Amino acid sequence: xxxxxxxxxxxxxxxxxxxxxxxxxxxxxxxxxxxxxxxxxxxxxxxxxxxxxxxxxxxxxxxxxxxxxxxxxxxxxxxxxxxxxxxxxxxxxxxxxxxxxxxxxxxxxxxxxxxxxxxxxxxxxxxxxxxxxxxxxxxxxxxxxxxxxxxxxxxxxxxxxxxxxxxxxxxxxxxxxxxxxxxxxxxxxxxxxxxxxxxxxxxxxxxxxxxxxxxxxxxxxxxxxxxxxxxxxxxxxxxxxxxxxxxxxxxxxxxxxxxxxxxxxxxxxxxxxxxxxxxxxxxxxxxxxxxxxxxxxxxxxxxxxxxxxxxxxxxxxxxxxxxxxxxxxxxxxxxxxxxxxxxxxxxxxxxxx
Amino acid sequence: xxxxxxxxxxxxxxxxxxxxxxxxxxxxxxxxxxxxxxxxxxxxxxxxxxxxxxxxxxxxxxxxxxxxxxxxxxxxxxxxxxxxxxxxxxxxxxxxxxxxxxxxxxxxxxxxxxxxxxxxxxxxxxxxxxxxxxxxxxxxxxxxxxxxxxxxxxxxxxxxxxxxx
Numbered sequence: 436x437x438x439x440x441x442x443x444x445x446x447x448x449x450x451x452x453x454x455x456x457x458x459x460x461x462x463x464x465x466x467x468x469x470x471x472x473x474x475x476x477x478x479x480x481x482x483x484x485x486x487x488x489x490x491x492x493x494x495x496x497x498x499x500x501x502x503x504x505x506x507x508x509x510x511x512x513x514x515x516x517x518x519x520x521x522x523x524x525x526x527x528x529x530x531x532x533x534x535x536x537x538x539x540x541x542x543x544x545x546x547x548x549x550x551x552x553x554x555x556x557x558x559x560x561x562x563x564x565x566x567x568x569x570x571x572x573x574x575x576x577x578x579x580x581x582x583x584x585x586x587x588x589x590x591x592x593x594x595x596x597x598x599x600x601x602x603x604x605x606x607x608x609x610x611x612x613x614x615x616x617x618x619x620x621x622x623x624x625x626x627x628x629x630x631x632x633x634x635x636x637x638x639x640x641x642x643x644x645x646x647x648x649x650x651x652x653x654x655x656x657x658x659x660x661x662x663x664x665x666x667x668x669x670x671x672x673x674x675x676x677x678x679x680x681x682x683x684x685x686x687x688x689x690x691x692x693x694x695x696x697x698x699x700x701x702x703x704x705x706x707x708x709x710x711x712x713x714x715x716x717x718x719x720x721x722x723x724x725x726x727x728x729x730x731x732x733x734x735x736x737x738x739x740x741x742x743x744x745x746x747x748x749x750x751x752x753x754x755x756x757x758x759x760x761x762x763x764x765x766x767x768x769x770x771x772x773x774x775x776x777x778x779x780x781x782x783x784x785x786x787x788x
Numbered sequence: 789x790x791x792x793x794x795x796x797x798x799x800x801x802x803x804x805x806x807x808x809x810x811x812x813x814x815x816x817x818x819x820x821x822x823x824x825x826x827x828x829x830x831x832x833x834x835x836x837x838x839x840x841x842x843x844x845x846x847x848x849x850x851x852x853x854x855x856x857x858x859x860x861x862x863x864x865x866x867x868x869x870x871x872x873x874x875x876x877x878x879x880x881x882x883x884x885x886x887x888x889x890x891x892x893x894x895x896x897x898x899x900x901x902x903x904x905x906x907x908x909x910x911x912x913x914x915x916x917x918x919x920x921x922x923x924x925x926x927x928x929x930x931x932x933x934x935x936x937x938x939x940x941x942x943x944x945x946x947x948x949x950x951x952x953x
Contacts, residue, residue, distance in 0.1 A: 477792050478799065499798075534791065547798045554802045561810045568818035575825035580832055594822060614823055615815035623807065644795035648803040707792065 468718035476638045476710050478553045479535050480512040484635050496555055500530055500537055501546040512549070553645070556637035560627050568622070597621055601756050605763040609660075613762055616656060620649060621755040628706060628747030632740065640750075641706030643699065650699035653758045654692070661765035694761055698754060705750050709743040 482494040495513040502508070514527035524531040529540050537547040550558075567586065574587030583591045602610040602617055627640040639645055667673075669687040671680070716736040719728050929942075 473792060478796065536791070547796065548801060549798055550802075551798065553799055554806075557802060557806050561806050564810055565813055565817075568814055568822075572818040572821045575822055579825065580829055591826070595826065598823070598826075611823075615819045616811060618819050619807075619811045619814050623810065642795075642799060643793060644799035645803050647795050648800055648807060652807070 466718075466721045468715065468722060471718060472711055472714045475714055476641060476707050477535060478551045478637070478642065480532060480537070480549055480551055481516050482552045482555060482637075496552065497550045498530070498537065499548040499550065501548060502539060503544060505529075552637045553639050553642055556627070556630065556639045557645075560623070560630055560639065563630075564619075564622060564626060594618060597755060601752075601759050605756070605759040606766060607763060609766050610759075612660075613656070613759065616652070617755050617759055620652075620758060621751050624649070624702065624754055625748055625751035628750060629744070631706060631710070632743055632747065638707065638710055641703060641710055643703045646699045646703040649702070649754070650695035653698060653761060654695040656758075657694075657761045657765045658691075660762060662768070664767060665765045694757075698757060702750055702754055705746055709739065709746055712739050713743065 480498060481496055484492040484494070486492075493516075495511045495516060497509060498512050498515065499507065499509050508528050508530070510527060512532075515525045515530060515532050517525060517532070524533060526540055530537060530545065531540055532538075537545055537549065539545045568590075571587050571590050574584060578584055578587070582588075597618055598610070598614060602614055606613055624640055627645075630636050631638050631640055669691070670684055672683045672687060675683050713736055716732050716739065719732050
């Protein structure tokens with residue numbers, strides 16, 4: 436499933452690049468699916484809800500820019516956004532937007548801390564999570580010691596599943612410290628995956644910056660909770676002949692970073708690929724300019740969308756599961772496999788109690 | 789590199805800040821009370837089940853104890869009944885024996901008294917008879933002594949009697 440989507444992602448993005456030179460010519464026709472899709476999965480400085488014949492419904496978001504020497508400037512993106520219209524980029528306070536990238540007119544460095552569409556969605560989902568889970572928590576206060584009720588009974592099995600099947604099984608007896616992070620990351624990814632599927636919403640969990648921060652947090656937590664057995668496993672991998680150790684150390688050290696890197700790419704690719712596939716099917720209507728293609732678009736679009744609902748949950752689960760496995764590897768006291776190998780090459784004394 | 793593959797600084801910054809904030813707030817106000825409540829409830833359910841099991845065992849023990857107590861009580865009752873019967877029997881026997889003995893004593897005493905009375909009566913009869921015979925003899929003697937022949941005859945008859953004795 437994941438591989439299929441990744442292949443689709445590659446295919447679609449390749450075709451996008453292939454279209455790039457022809458893009459200028461295609462502009463006359465008014466529709467470029469590659470550009471449209473990239474615009475939809477990307478970030479922007481205004482929230483474009485929908486376009487009708489009477490105009491666009493757009494919320495202009497605040498621009499927050501920091502320029503060394505000039506300080507911080509805050510203003511509405513209305514001043515520099517062109518909306519859907521073409522033409523020369525508008526300029527305001529020495530700043531302009533170049534393909535949704537904030538640049539200064541004089542070419543100096545700009546740090547863009549704007550509340551973009553993704554960040555607005557991030558704040559929205561954060562508020563949603565806080566509201567929902569404080570409501571769940573208040574359910575536990577109200578029905579203390581009794582059966583769960585309402586929203587509480589919807590989330591309780593999921594929380595218990597994360598605790599028992601993900602955290603306890605993979606981390607072991609020290610799982611309790613990591614529960615807040617695991618639960619937050621699971622629900623954060625799940626909620627944002629679902630919100631991202633909503634029409635008009637932002638593609639937050641399919642943004643590489645977001646998945647990068649999540650993966651880095653997993654890396655930091657893993658390294659911060661690692662014990663001597665974890666490092667012993669990396670720098671003196673048991674059961675490996677001495678001459679091979681230098682190679683193994685390099686491999687294992689790279690492994691520390693490839694694990695969170697795979698987390699970052701997996702979530703980003705899965706969610707973005709899903710969006711691209713859905714958008715591609717929708718684009719078919721505009722490419723063929725025919726109603727006849729609508730049933731195909733509708734059927735496949737619906738199928739992929741339902742599949743994405745599953746992927747939304749699955750990716751949240753996989754991210755949480757792998758995070759707890761990495762943490763589990765870092766906090767584990769004794770490795771059964773090590774013990775086995777230790778006996779084999781006669782260095783069992785290090786493991787003897 | 790296309791734009792959607794390069795992470796933007798602003799989003800990294802806000803994601804970090806907002807995610808950590810959400811993590812902190814949820815950990816404090818949601819996850820901690822939720823996990824604590826779940827654990828408490830599981831503990832209380834487990835405790836209740838264990839207590840129910842224990843109560844069942846205790847109940848069985850109690851039942852067995854009651855049975856034993858009942859059997860013991862029944863045995864005790866039988867024993868007491870037996871003892872009581874035995875004692876009653878003994879008492880009756882003893883009473884009977886005592887009564888018999890008393891009756892015997894009374895009879896004996898009565899006999900003795902009768903004997904005494906009889907002896908006394910006999911003695912009185914003897915005395916009275918002797919007195920009477922003396923009176924009669926006196927009177928006879930008074931009348932007879934007027935006749936010497938008759939006197940002699942009398943003496944002779946006495947003598948004869950004496951000899952015979």
